[in-house]
Amino acid sequence: MTVVADAPLKNAVPTDQELIDFVVREARLIDQQRFDEWLDLYADDAFYWMPLEWNQTDPRLTCSLMYEDKLLLSIRVERLKGARTFSQKPKSRCHHVLQTPQVDSRDAAANSYVTWTPMHYIETRQDEQTLYAAWATHHLAVEGGRLKIKLKRVDLINCDAAFGNIQLFM
Numbered sequence: 001m002t003v004v005a006d007a008p009l010k011n012a013v014p015t016d017q018e019l020i021d022f023v024v025r026e027a028r029l030i031d032q033q034r035f036d037e038w039l040d041l042y043a044d045d046a047f048y049w050m051p052l053e054w055n056q057t058d059p060r061l062t063c064s065l066m067y068e069d070k071l072l073l074s075i076r077v078e079r080l081k082g083a084r085t086f087s088q089k090p091k092s093r094c095h096h097v098l099q100t101p102q103v104d105s106r107d108a109a110a111n112s113y114v115t116w117t118p119m120h121y122i123e124t125r126q127d128e129q130t131l132y133a134a135w136a137t138h139h140l141a142v143e144g145g146r147l148k149i150k151l152k153r154v155d156l157i158n159c160d161a162a163f164g165n166i167q168l169f170m
Helices: 016-031 035-039 070-081
Strands: 042-051 064-069 093-098 102-107 112-125 128-143 146-156
Touching: 016 035, 016 093, 016 102, 016 112, 016 128, 016 146, 035 070, 042 070, 064 070
Parallel strands: 042 146
Antiparallel strands: 042 064, 093 112, 102 112, 112 128, 128 146
């Protein structure tokens, strides 16, 4: 069975189940290393944010583990696909274990939908395997009849710990 990356919505306003399915599909695309399809889920003005501090409220005035716009995300995707990316030989792999995403807010008039997903994320390369526990918050909007990510915020439970390189996307 092939997973459709960003299936068109049946109606102009997504149902809760469509929002939940979108979040689950996004994680699956990362796990299957379908990074171009994954990147297409992001709006052109989207950001991917991983705060460095607990309850951090601003990604610009405080350091973050990651705060990347779509251009930086696309550069990372190209690096992961590159033949001369020696740090990815062999390639890193990952696995998301998601709890059921919850719809935190929906405002059809403002075209704004927010989900919250507790998860465990495992990243592995050769003999090394790293487990992260986190919450992912997706801020979504409908563009051209499809859901798009405007902001994905990944809050690591131990965000203030020392980390090695996180190679893929949570």
